[in-house]
Amino acid sequence: MKTIATRAVSVLLLAGLILVGLGVYIRRYVEHGAAWATAYSRLNSQSGGELLDRNGRVLAAFDANSNRYAADSATRVANYHVTGDFYGRTGTGLLSGFWSRMQGFSLLTGTTRAQSGTLNLTVDADLNRVAYEAFYGRRGAALLVNYRTGELLAMTSSPAVDPADPDAIPGDGAYINRCLSSSFVPGSTFKLITAAAAIETVPNIFERTFYCEKEGSIAGVPIICVGAHYTENFEQALANSCNIAFAQIAVSVGQNTLARYVKDYGFLDPHRLNGIPTAAGNFPTEFVGDPELGWAGVGQSTDLVCPFSMLRFVAAVGNGGVLVEPTLLLGDNPVRERLMNPDTAEILGGMMNYNVVAHYGQENFPGLKLCAKTGTGERGDGTSNGWFVGFLADEDHPYAFVVMVEDAQFGITDAAPIATAVLTAAVQKYH
16 A cells, blocks of 8 residues: 555656646746747748848848848948847847847747748948948947937947858957947046036036146146146137036036936936847946046046947937937837937037037038037046047938047047048938
């Protein structure tokens, strides 16, 4: 009897384990069955699909027999961080993020359904190529958006890799999309945020004057500027990119207030571009004292900014304070929200245009109604990030842009030529 009882218990335990295992399998099948069946192998897929740029050019395609990319290598490389590859090597490629949209799967039969799909993208493959080639192999990021519609016209990260070349040797960080997946020391581009906060919170900001002899101090701590600017007003201080003036302005705004503006403008939190996550930024939110706040207000200290977050900001400035969330999908209906007071956006935009006219030289940007700010983000190891950000005050070409180059000397010499090349190509093409 004991043997029979023991066997019965064993059978019951075995049956219980089988039921538990079956339950686990069913749950995982429901959650992951589609991924199992539509894994990155055309042997498992009966569907077809393609990614097209805004002009109908095929950037990538697949069917039951083959995986394909754009016909020429230069286009494939320049658009790599938009398309990705069929193996998911870069986390921002649309072939990974939107594969499920081009597939069909039946939970009942466990098989894929034969169907086709097309993703029409907002990017212009030629503009990405112009931007990528202008980097000349340097590491960096370039973004261009229509700030009225939110359509992202260009997004390229350098270096990249040719997804169709199995023998390609990827460069340093080639699988990282620097436009979305990384944050960098912003340097003086951050003065735009400090300026916007000062416009709204420092009552006499336009009556104040500042004095710079290249070296100054806050509470006995040195603040060093790139040059001696002597007496300057608020607008001139931004055009001169004066560290001494903007360190004082940051202190006048106050740490808590400036941190609130940084957060409200979207620089601290990650965002999503059609479901693709972006990197968060950083700003000292705990008490650091006036000297460190001064350095934070000029874009140094512990400041970090994702290029995509900066794009959202300058796009909102160009659009009268209204942010149209950037999108990669043609025909999308992006979210619109007021990011900034319209008067603040108008004043800041005017100051950015004054930067160009009074400091950068309008003659260096022929045919472009440019409002911009440069930045040189010192990384603390003797190297810097060069930035050039802004927008066109042009109803026919409402474009906002961000360019960042790693290991740069200055934003005006390293990043501005890339932005100029892309903007000029866009204005000429879409006139």
